[in-house]
Amino acid sequence: MLFYYYSYKLSNKLMKQIFTFLFVAAFALNSISASILPVKQDPPTIVGVAAGNDNFTTLVAAVKAADLVSVLNSDGPFTVFAPINAAFDKLPEGTVGTLLKPENKATLTSVLTYHVVSGKFAAADVLAAIKANNGSFTIPTVQGGKLTATVKDGKVILTDVAGNSATVIIADVAASNGVIHAIDRVVMPTK
Numbered sequence: 001m002l003f004y005y006y007s008y009k010l011s012n013k014l015m016k017q018i019f020t021f022l023f024v025a026a027f028a029l030n031s032i033s034a035s036i037l038p039v040k041q042d043p044p045t046i047v048g049v050a051a052g053n054d055n056f057t058t059l060v061a062a063v064k065a066a067d068l069v070s071v072l073n074s075d076g077p078f079t080v081f082a083p084i085n086a087a088f089d090k091l092p093e094g095t096v097g098t099l100l101k102p103e104n105k106a107t108l109t110s111v112l113t114y115h116v117v118s119g120k121f122a123a124a125d126v127l128a129a130i131k132a133n134n135g136s137f138t139i140p141t142v143q144g145g146k147l148t149a150t151v152k153d154g155k156v157i158l159t160d161v162a163g164n165s166a167t168v169i170i171a172d173v174a175a176s177n178g179v180i181h182a183i184d185r186v187v188m189p190t191k
Contacts, residue, residue, distance in 0.1 A: 045073045046175040058088040066109040076177035077120035083186045113143035114189040123171035145189040160187035
């Protein structure tokens with residue numbers, strides 16, 4: 001009987017040590033896996049995505065100059081047809097510099113918000129809308145103007161009110177508050 005008592009005490013003490021070891025090991029493994037394994041994070045906002053891409057430095061500078069950062073960091077969702085740097089380079093010489101001046105903030109804001117649509121519209125949504133509307137879909141922009149979307153040679157083309165067009169060159173860049181479609185030209189609203 002004394003043997004059973006001591007073996008019970010020994011096994012109880014051993015069990016506590018085993019549980020303590022397992023608890024510490026589980027905690028350590030959790031800490032190690034958290035530091036080694038990538039943590040799935042939401043993508044940054046539209047501004048964060050643009051700021052993290054060297055192709056959008058001019059756009060980011062313009063968004064800052066127009067004080068639109070907080071708007072494009074808000075919940076949205078938004079769809080942004082984002083001109084790449086080369087798109088701004090196609091504007092007449094001096095246009096970007098003129099637009100970035102404080103006295104032209106209202107014009108710059110109008111141009112930038114003409115590239116923004118309220119709601120999240122992936123490329124598939126845009127293509128479906130074009131198809132459902134006999135090959136041409138009018139998109140209302142946040143600025144209040146309209147863009148016309150069509151398809152040519154398998155690519156989405158945006159046409160502004162003056163008849164100038166831009167091609168979507170990269171679609172469906174995810175952001176936490178919407179989606180970005182990169183375009184190769186700046187589209188312009190009416191004055």
